[in-house]
Amino acid sequence: MRYIKIRNEENGQEVAIDTYLARYKRLAYGFQNSLRFEKRFLKHIVLTQTVESYNPKMVNNFFNKMRRFYKDVIYIWTIEIQEERAEKYGDSVIHWHIIFGFKKGTPFGREDVLRIQQYWKYGNVDISPAGMCRMSYLMKYISKALGSYLESVYQIRRIGSSRIAGWLRQTWSALTNAITYFARCNVPIEGLGDFWWSRGNAWAKFDYGEKICVYRKAKTPWFKICSGNTIKDLEMGYSSPF
Numbered sequence: 397m398r399y400i401k402i403r404n405e406e407n408g409q410e411v412a413i414d415t416y417l418a419r420y421k422r423l424a425y426g427f428q429n430s431l432r433f434e435k436r437f438l439k440h441i442v443l444t445q446t447v448e449s450y451n452p453k454m455v456n457n458f459f460n461k462m463r464r465f466y467k468d469v470i471y472i473w474t475i476e477i478q479e480e481r482a483e484k485y486g487d488s489v490i491h492w493h494i495i496f497g498f499k500k501g502t503p504f505g506r507e508d509v510l511r512i513q514q515y516w517k518y519g520n521v522d523i524s525p526a527g528m529c530r531m532s533y534l535m536k537y538i539s540k541a542l543g544s545y546l547e548s549v550y551q552i553r554r555i556g557s558s559r560i561a562g563w564l565r566q567t568w569s570a571l572t573n574a575i576t577y578f579a580r581c582n583v584p585i586e587g588l589g590d591f592w593w594s595r596g597n598a599w600a601k602f603d604y605g606e607k608i609c610v611y612r613k614a615k616t617p618w619f620k621i622c623s624g625n626t627i628k629d630l631e632m633g634y635s636s637p638f
Contacts, residue, residue, distance in 0.1 A: 397623040401630045406617040412630055420555045426565035427472040427495070427557055433564075433585070436470070436497035437504070440526035441512070444491040445519040454518055455492065459558075461515045462496070470497040472557040491519075495526055562593040570596055570613060577611055 403410045431438075443458065455473075462469060473494040498504060513521045564571070574596075575585060591598040596613035624630050 400623040422565040426560035429564040438526040441494045442522040474555045
């Protein structure tokens with residue numbers, strides 16, 4: 397179900413949530429929080445196509461080459477339609493906005509620009525600096541991608557990222573609360589990745605399969621009342637259990 401409606405049991409307020417956007421926000425949170433713990437220099441890379449020829453391997457190969465050469469690199473990406481081209485020429489062509497986080501001290505000069513351009517065989521590569529990544533900057537492209545029809549036409553994900561630990565994919569306030577809690581238990585920040593995180597809660601896993609909740613996020617007065625594939629479903633009050 398894409399949409400859910402939640403209600404505040406204290407004041408009765410109801411809010412509709414797009415779960416796709418919520419999931420993509422968690423990716424952005426994870427990327428941004430990883431930068432809080434390890435400062436990196438950022439590059440905004442845009443991959444365009446000369447003609448529409450999408451194939452999943454074309455992007456995967458690009459990321460594989462980047463990881464192979466630069467080793468420790470993180471990134472988040474989203475797709476976009478070249479609207480001006482679609483309006484002028486009538487052909488819709490995908491291009492990718494990618495923010496790469498390179499480890500501090502990694503050399504990056506003209507040779508790197510030429511190398512990255514060679515990694516992409518399908519059109520142009522534009523590379524520019526990208527200051528400290530802000531949520532508003534990331535969400536600008538993520539929100540535009542949500543309005544795209546490409547997922548159904550090309551079976552393409554609209555947003556993705558490199559592997560980022562699940563415990564980082566929370567709001568900064570939720571993350572700092574968890575860090576404070578574990579600090580009282582003498583668990584260092586590096587140890588947070590040893591737990592299994594789900595919906596902001598942390599579980600300890602044992603070899604024999606048992607899981608014990610070791611951290612539970614603060615309760616809120618919000619609870620789900622219905623869900624559906626469209627906003628109209630919510631208006632009709634379709635319900636589903638948690």
